[in-house]
Amino acid sequence: MKRRSLGTPSGFRDLLSEDANIKSWLVKTISDVYKKWGFLPIETPLVEFTETLAGEVTDFNLYSVIPSKERQTGSAKSLSLRFDQTVPLARFVVDNMDKIALPFKRYVYGPVFRGETAQIERGRYRQFDQLDVDIVGSSNIASDIEILLCMRDTMRSVLGDDSFIIRTNTRKLLNCLPVLFNFSEANLRAVLIELDKRDKVTAESLISSLTGAGLKSTDAEKLAEFGSISGKPIDVLEKIKNICGNLPEAAEAISDLEITANTLVSCNATEIMFDMSIIRGLGYYTGMVFETNLVNAPQFGSVYSGGRYDGLVASFGVQPLPAVGSSVGVDRLIAALQSMNFKIPGEAKxxxxxxxxxxxxxxxxxxxxxxxxxxxxxxxxxxxxxxxxxxxxxxxxxxxxxxxxxxxxxxxxxxxxxxxxxxxxxxxxxxxxxxxx
Amino acid sequence: MKRRSLGTPSGFRDLLSEDANIKSWLVKTISDVYKKWGFLPIETPLVEFTETLAGEVTDFNLYSVIPSKERQTGSAKSLSLRFDQTVPLARFVVDNMDKIALPFKRYVYGPVFRGETAQIERGRYRQFDQLDVDIVGSSNIASDIEILLCMRDTMRSVLGDDSFIIRTNTRKLLNCLPVLFNFSEANLRAVLIELDKRDKVTAESLISSLTGAGLKSTDAEKLAEFGSISGKPIDVLEKIKNICGNLPEAAEAISDLEITANTLVSCNATEIMFDMSIIRGLGYYTGMVFETNLVNAPQFGSVYSGGRYDGLVASFGVQPLPAVGSSVGVDRLIAALQSMNFKIPGEAKxxxxxxxxxxxxxxxxxxxxxxxxxxxxxxxxxxxxxxxxxxxxxxxxxxxxxxxxxxxxxxxxxxxxxxxxxxxxxxxxxxxxxxxx
Known part of the structure; x- marks a missing residue:
């Protein structure tokens, strides 16, 4: 009898009962909220055509998958493990268009894979879980608000209290920065990258790197100040209106923020803030962007993030379908909860x-x-x-x-x-x- | 913008909301029973070292997994997608021996992969889900009974009634067939393969193939008759005792069956039968074997099967750890339930x-x-x-x-x-x- 290998490959891990227990409770609790909001579950396979995954939005390292039977021939179309749940969603919608109703509201849970170097000490694994909720097929601000309020309901259900802050912003406003602060459209990406670091650097250092990205120093100061605007939606909205005046390019952003702010007041959603420093690294966001922090474990960063991505479905070469959604970083949220000595409520004797x-x-x-x-x-x-x-x-x-x-x-x-x-x-x-x- | 691939690879599929909904209900319902029986959840990664998976018990075609970064160098140890949940369990137990208590009772849910030709019309996919429950570290018949009674509780919770039959047998008795029916030990495997077909062939055809496998025709007739023994545990036990007499080789099998039969009576488990034709194809079973059929959808075959496999953990080169368990064929059970127009009970308005x-x-x-x-x-x-x-x-x-x-x-x-x-x-x-x- 041949002796077999022990251990798991680098970046892959076993979950012992304590962790698996909290994870299954978390997934159930969150799924129940999604269901209650009218989101429907779907599943997509873990293996997709490599061509499906390898679009312009990804710089993740894919894992190739090769079935034994086809190893010799090499004739089959290349397969890979999925690296997220969003690209498969776009593919799913296009493939199943005749079987779904638009707007399509779905949630999904499952593992994704990244062939990058694992950094276990920072909680970075090669296989990890994503629990996503999305609405595809509507550009209406009501769908952004639905995701935002559903995120709030989710966090309340998980924590049992209000010890979290959801911060939101809109790319539509960020896209006006070149006009508002007199710099070239071509420098916007570089400026956003600097602005995104706001929390980690001094005001001086931020202003200096903004001038490095092409801003006059007075404009850089103004932009740094703009980036620090954060707080109650109604208050932030007033400040933004003052800054933007009647700028036509900002009209849509202001209208979105206004409807959102009014709805948050109606629903007494005091945990949701507007924050002009929320950028979200990924290139594909086009509208609202969201991040969520835990009051009692801020060091874990955002545990629940997302935004509007109106271009992704169109990358499959069919009609554009606007979309907005958010993703729970399941493993990071578990780590954060455990750092707070979180106990699953009401466990049976x-x-x-x-x-x-x-x-x-x-x-x-x-x-x-x-x-x-x-x-x-x-x-x-x-x-x-x-x-x-x-x-x-x-x-x-x-x-x-x-x-x-x-x-x-x-x-x-x-x-x-x-x-x-x-x-x-x-x-x-x-x-x-x-x-x- | 590059246009992407549509469709899923052969043998991989999307699950629309209706199917995903019934699946998540099923997994939750079954997991809740497992929990109530003191089984603990664990998770193992979908990717393992190929050496871990490629032991003597498998003839499944593995999927190789190759991370982009290592594609050129070829230096890394070969990785594959898991083909079942049992081999990873054995590896898990050996790796985490210091963190678990023996007997180790766990349940696990997740996808497995087989690089075989997909047969969609027969419900055979390359990615499908397994929901397994196992006890590792005890050879005591109490653990076989725990699995058996837990299977009954599970089926009751899923169906809401008793419209199922669990049939059980023990390999320990089947191992006595050469002595009982005068044929060579070397022919046992061939004989079991023929006996396994009992349901699908005529009595004459079975007897003829048993003689072909080395039995005298009177012994072949007796063995065919033995294979047809099935019914209430207490009744079957009487028949088996008459056939085996005081045969020393059968003593352990009879003791196991006796304790099991008495317990089934105590617990009023009328859905569980003894059936001498239950063999289970896979080579690694060593004791009790289990199969489960739906009264209202018998054409789907067994939806929940398993048995005792005392040799598997030892194949990792450490001490032998006896084990017994059972696996729900999630996709097959869903197909069977849907054929019965099953509705999820108590869904919210x-x-x-x-x-x-x-x-x-x-x-x-x-x-x-x-x-x-x-x-x-x-x-x-x-x-x-x-x-x-x-x-x-x-x-x-x-x-x-x-x-x-x-x-x-x-x-x-x-x-x-x-x-x-x-x-x-x-x-x-x-x-x-x-x-x-």
């Missing part, structure tokens, strides 16, 4: 039936059935003829709340010995009247 | 807010917030300035139960117009007193 003698196996299973019928998680100790001491050690290692010892006497009398592992209180009960305190 | 005029967007979101607070799924129509007729068509296409039209008058009066799309009953209500019938 757990009991284990320990077996004094193997002749009572059938009784042990009968007891476990009864316990589960009371809504309590229960397993029978299946490790065989171990001493009771070993069985108690197993129960402790798995953090069981109750142990239930059964032996021949209990079987004959139809009773059980229940012990509360936390209080150490022990009690003998008739099986039919079993209860837990 | 759904409402949609339609917008008469875009000046009322903020009010529309306020209404939706209120509706969701009543536990009803609700979206705001985000498609922009479409006529009400188009918005109603969208609501019908997505099968909404209620439509709520809001316009400037409703906003001013703080009212809503709710229409029950099934009964066509329409009503105007004050927002704060909104309710659904």
């Amino acid at each position: 757990k009991a284990i039936v320990l077996i004094q003698d193997s002749v009572v196996i059938d009784y042990a299973f009968q007891v476990a059935d009864k316990v589960r019928s009371l809504g309590i998680t229960c397993e029978v100790y299946t490790g065989g003829k171990k001493k009771l001491g070993d069985q108690f050690a197993y129960a402790d290692k798995l953090n069981y709340d109750f142990t239930i010892v059964v032996g021949p006497n209990e079987m004959q009398n139809g009773t059980v010995n229940i012990k509360n592992q936390k209080t150490k209180v022990q009690e003998t009960m008739v099986l039919s009247e079993i209860n837990f305190i | 759904k409402a949609i807010v339609l917008i008469q005029d875009s000046v009322v967007i903020d009010y529309a979101f306020q209404v939706a917030d209120k509706v969701r607070s009543l536990g009803i799924t609700c979206e705001v129509y985000t498609g922009g300035k479409k006529k009400l007729g188009d918005q109603f068509a969208y609501a019908d296409k997505l099968n909404y139960d209620f439509t709520i039209v809001v316009g400037p008058n409703e906003m001013q009066n703080g009212t809503v117009n709710i229409k029950n799309q099934k009964t066509k009953v329409q009503e105007t209500m004050v927002l704060s007193e909104i309710n659904f019938i």
Whole structure:
């Protein structure tokens, strides 16, 4: 028998129960919110044609996938693992246009793959999960607002309180920066890259790099000040209106921000701010952009980000379909929650039936059935003829709340010995009247 | 802008909302049962070292995975997509031995990949999902029974009734066939392959192929008869005892079957049968084997199968760790349920807010917030300035139960117009007193 390899490849990892438990709770909690907002689940395969993935928007390193049968011939079309959920969404919409209703509102959960160097200490893996929510087929600001308010509802459901801040901005306004601050359209990308660093550098350093990107120093100062505008949507809107005046290029951005601000007030969404320093690195955003930070774990950065990307579906060569969406960084959110000692709310109590003698196996299973019928998680100790001491050690290692010892006497009398592992209180009960305190 | 590929590669597919919805319900329902039985979730990566996967038990075609960065050098260790969840479990247990308690009870959900020719019409895809439950580290029959009873609880939770049959047998008994029916040990594999076909061939044809595999014709007749033994565990046990007498080689098998039969009676598990024709094709089973059929969709074959495999973990070159488990064929079960017109129980009612005029967007979101607070799924129509007729068509296409039209008058009066799309009953209500019938 050949001895096999151990360990996982670099950038790929096992999830032990504690992490897997919090992840499945998180995915369920968030999916339930998405469902309640009328989003529908879909799935796309993990493997796509390389041509589908390799568009102009990606500089991620793809993983090639080669089926054994086709390895020799090399005739088959090249396949790769997906690197995100957004490009497959665009492909899905075009492929299934006759089966969906527009606007198409979907959520999706699953792994994506990046063939980059793994940086485990920074939480950067080659396989990680994305949980995305998107609306395809509407350029109406109502769909941006739907995503924004749904993000707020999601974070509330996860945290159980309001200890988060969602910050939003619009690329439509950022696109007016050359007109507003007198620099060349060609320098916009470089300016945005500098502005994006605002949080990490001094005001002087920002102004100096903005002049380096082609701004006069007075304009650079003004732009740095503009980048620091942040706060309640209604207040920020007033400031923006003052800066933009009646500039025709800014009219659409201001209208979007105004409808959004009014709706946020209507829905009492005090966790959502306008923030002119929100840029989002990726090139494909065209309208609103979103980021989410945890008040009690700001060091993890944004755990839930997105925006409007109106050009992506058109890159499949069919009609343009505007889209807006947001993605939960599942692994980063888990890491942030764990740094806050987060506990899954309302987890069921757990009991284990320990077996004094193997002749009572059938009784042990009968007891476990009864316990589960009371809504309590229960397993029978299946490790065989171990001493009771070993069985108690197993129960402790798995953090069981109750142990239930059964032996021949209990079987004959139809009773059980229940012990509360936390209080150490022990009690003998008739099986039919079993209860837990 | 380069035009991208459309379509999915052969054997890979998109799941539309209806299928994805039933799948997520199924996975949640089954995972909840596993949890309640004390099984813990884990995750393993989709990519493993090829050496890990390519052991003696597999003849599945692997998919190679090659990261772009390493394509030139060829120096890295070969990687592949996993073809099942069981080999990764064995690798996981060995790698994480210091972090887990034995017996280790886990469940896992996720896709596996087979580089074989896809047969879409027979539901055979290259990527499909497995939802596995296993116990590693105990050879005690209690762990086989735990899996068996948990399978029963799972099927009950999925179907809501007892319209399924779980059939079980033990390889330990099948290993006695050469002694019981006078043929060479070397022919056992061939004999089992013939016996496995019992359901699909006539008695004559079975007897003739058994003689072809080395049995005398009277023994072949007896073995064919043995293969047809099936029914209530206690009854089958009596028959087996008569056939085996005091044969020492069969003692362990009979003891296992006896403890199992007694426990099934204790737990009133009338859906579980003993059936001597259950073999399970795969070579690695060593003890109990399980199959599950739906009473109302028998043509789909077993939707939930497994057994004891005591040799697998040892193939990693460490101590032998006995194991037993079962796997839900998620995609096959979904297909079977859909053939029975299965409906997800207790799905929430759904409402949609339609917008008469875009000046009322903020009010529309306020209404939706209120509706969701009543536990009803609700979206705001985000498609922009479409006529009400188009918005109603969208609501019908997505099968909404209620439509709520809001316009400037409703906003001013703080009212809503709710229409029950099934009964066509329409009503105007004050927002704060909104309710659904």
